[in-house]
Amino acid sequence: MSTCEPYQDYHIPSEGLAILNNVFPEEIASLKRQVKTHLNNESDTDEYTQLMQLTIASHYIARDGPDWAEKKREELTLEGLTFVGYYDDSNQLKAFITILLTTDDWGLVLYLYEIHVHPDYHSRHIGSQLITSFHKLAVLLQQCGTMLDSNTCVSHLNSTKLTVFSDNDRAVQWYTKLGYLLSDESPQNKVLRSGRVIKPAYYILYRPLGL
Ligand SMILES: CC(C)(COP(=O)(O)OP(=O)(O)OC[C@H]1O[C@@H](n2cnc3c(N)ncnc32)[C@H](O)[C@@H]1OP(=O)(O)O)[C@@H](O)C(=O)NCCC(=O)NCCS
Structure with a gap:
């Protein structure tokens, strides 16, 4: 895909939501699943x-300042984001993953948003x-082959991607162990003449499908 084309976000199609409901367990560690395909407002x-x-929060505060949550709330209402949350018996959210089917310079990717x-x-x-x-x-x-619009078929999906704060060491190590690699469009480390490494604020990582 040309870099001139605007990026496009897609809702996961209904066939995909059925797949999602099969692959994400209904219950993990006594937490119960709830899937949401859109969030509207602050509450x-x-x-x-x-x-x-x-x-x-400390990473977001460092990047966006003390009002980071305002910005994040806005981001979370993005069209196309799908939320898979896990709740305890008091209906308190204890874990979640947020997914976006979108295009970038590489074509169609499934983004691990949060x-x-x-x-x-x-x-x-x-x-x-x-x-x-x-x-x-x-x-x-990728295998279900649904058309997302007249030009884009979900079979074009080529990788999963994510963005991670470079100083979130635990997450960076975890993703690396899972097979994630530094994407060529990611901000990169700079090595000074002294040998000191200056890290960018974040990395973009990808993982080819089916690893
Ligand atoms: C990253 C995160 C989602 C992992 O979830 P989790 O349920 O704690 O992780 P798991 O129990 O599945 O363990 C996954 C791996 O994390 C690592 N890990 C687990 N506990 C750890 C600890 N106390 N210290 C360091 N690494 C640890 C291990 O590599 C582990 O793999 P292994 O035990 O199978 O070898 C969770 O730690 C988290 O919410 N972190 C804060 C939010 C975040 O950083 N999100 C990613 C931002 S992009």
Whole structure:
């Protein structure tokens, strides 16, 4: 795809949502799944930003300042974003993944927009189950072959992608272990003459389908 063409976001088609409902477990570690295909307003987005407050707010504050949650709330109402959340018995959100089917310079990609697990639930393989389901979704979406518009077929899907803060070491190591690679359009490390490495604010990582 030419870099002159505008990027295009797509709703996951209904066949894809059926696949999503199959690949993401209904329950993980006693948490129950709820899928949302659109958020409208502040009250809809609140539970997500409140969980993010507990996970990586420090990175967002460093980038966007103390009002980061306002910006994030706006972002979360983006058309096409699909939310797979996991809730405890009191209907409190404890983990979620947000997915966007979109185009970029590479063509059609499935973007891992957000993945967060409440700190009380870390290291219980919840994040691993979410991202494994996300990778399965990408492969099965590609195989289902639905047309997204007159020119774009979901079979063109070529990779999963994500953006990660470069100083979120745990997440960067985790993604690398899962087979993610630095994309050529990503901001890159700079190595000074002294040998000191200056990291950019974030990296864009990709993983070919079906690894
Ligand atoms: C990254 C995150 C989603 C992982 O979810 P999780 O449920 O805690 O992770 P899992 O239990 O599935 O473990 C996944 C891997 O994380 C790593 N990990 C788990 N606990 C860890 C710890 N205490 N310290 C360092 N690494 C750890 C391990 O590599 C583990 O793999 P392995 O145990 O299979 O070898 C979660 O830590 C999180 O919400 N982090 C904050 C938000 C974030 O950074 N999101 C990504 C931003 S793009």
